[in-house]
Amino acid sequence: MVDVELADVQGFIVRGYTMPVARYFGLSVRESTGARAFLTTLVGSDPMVPSITTAQPWAMKPEYCVNLGITFRGLAALGVPPGSLTSFPVEYCEGAVARAANVGDVGTSAPDQWLRWLVDPELQLLLMLSAQSGSALDAATKRLEQSWSTSCVELGRHDGASLPDDVAHFGYRDGISQPTIEGVPLAGLPDHLPPAPLGEFLLGYPSQFDQFSYPVPEPPELGINGSFAAFRVLEQDVAAFAEFVSQQALTTGLSEELIEAKLCGRWRNGTPLVLSPDTDTPEPPIPPEAMNDFDYIGQYDDQRGYRCPIGSHIRRMNPRGQRVAGDAGHLHRIVRRGIAYGPPYDPEHPRDGQSRGLLGLFIGISLHDQFEFLMTQWANDGIFTAGLGRTNDPLIGAQANGAGTFSIPQAAGSVTLQGLTRFVTTRGGAYCFLPSISAIRYLATLA
């Protein structure tokens, strides 16, 4: 077992905070000496300023948590020398705007449609605040603003607030499955899948690939214990999704609840189809701690997808032990931290003109091999496994409007849903480095 100093690691890399409100700030450095001083306040030099939450277990849940991401331009603005900048991975250096088309951000999801602050080349720091209440969020905001006010300008911000019962806007319970990471306290539900090595999520340790560790950006005091994240503002067209589901129910004779479950791989209440293919309330009930303990092979032998369609969202995003190209099922895990934004969807007023969706952080040691791989290979193509053809993920895929299909395999013959449209549109993104606590101290020393 590899040891890691949890006090040196940003907390949200290895555990979720499950707080009801969040605020993301995009900042640009205007004066680098002051910005470096701001960084020292974030690692505890000023008790009045909220400091970065680490991965150390807490005795009592705090009122708020703070984390920091830095874009490639941000590292340069803070004074990281060119020799060090070139040691960072190319996809991070290029950034989310330049790489948008790779991950399906085209057409209505292309950067020319994004929120302005997320296409601003001067976006350098992404400060992430989660809180237990609106008042705690505002109080922490005020102290952070005071701390950065002389050195940085705010380009934009985005608030999030969880919906009742931990659901996402399409109505599914979310936040159930996370990788179990070796060497850190278990933060999600237990499962019998191979645990993810520490080096799949933190720089400086052996990775998920045999005898391989991802290169640590230089110098080591900047790289070690860091990670990367793709921040995404994903707008959800709930009205289009609801209309699609009810239309398909009429055409196929399947219930709306079953169609929704097949698209996701879980029933709305989170019950996995593999464990319960016919009902969301099996008898005996599935204990909460067993809600993520399943595979598509072995006990249920669901190679053909009769229980859980091979093309469903969760089976594409984590095929587990299923046969996929390159035996890659366990090699591209991702940590997800997300919170809803926008008002709850009201079926009485389906087209209310409000933007709603998900503020998501997709965390891993390699943006290329984790976030981008999932989007290009598994969400927006189907040739990684038998039976999908060139189809897209039904929830997040970049299918051309009305042109997507989705196959529900059944022993008596498959049912194919037609006319799948793009339900999730990207409204912005940023590729961030998530430095360790000691790396933030190191950055603060640069002149």
Ligand code: HEM
């Ligand atoms: C608005 C957009 C999205 C929605 C509504 C959505 C919804 C869901 C839901 C309902 C689940 C099941 C709950 C769970 O297993 O925790 C899930 C799981 C998952 N999603 Fe998404 N998702 C979205 C975007 C994404 C994106 C962009 C990615 C990848 C880059 C992704 C990757 C995953 C993964 C890896 C899982 C867990 C699969 C497993 O381990 O079985 N999702 N998502």
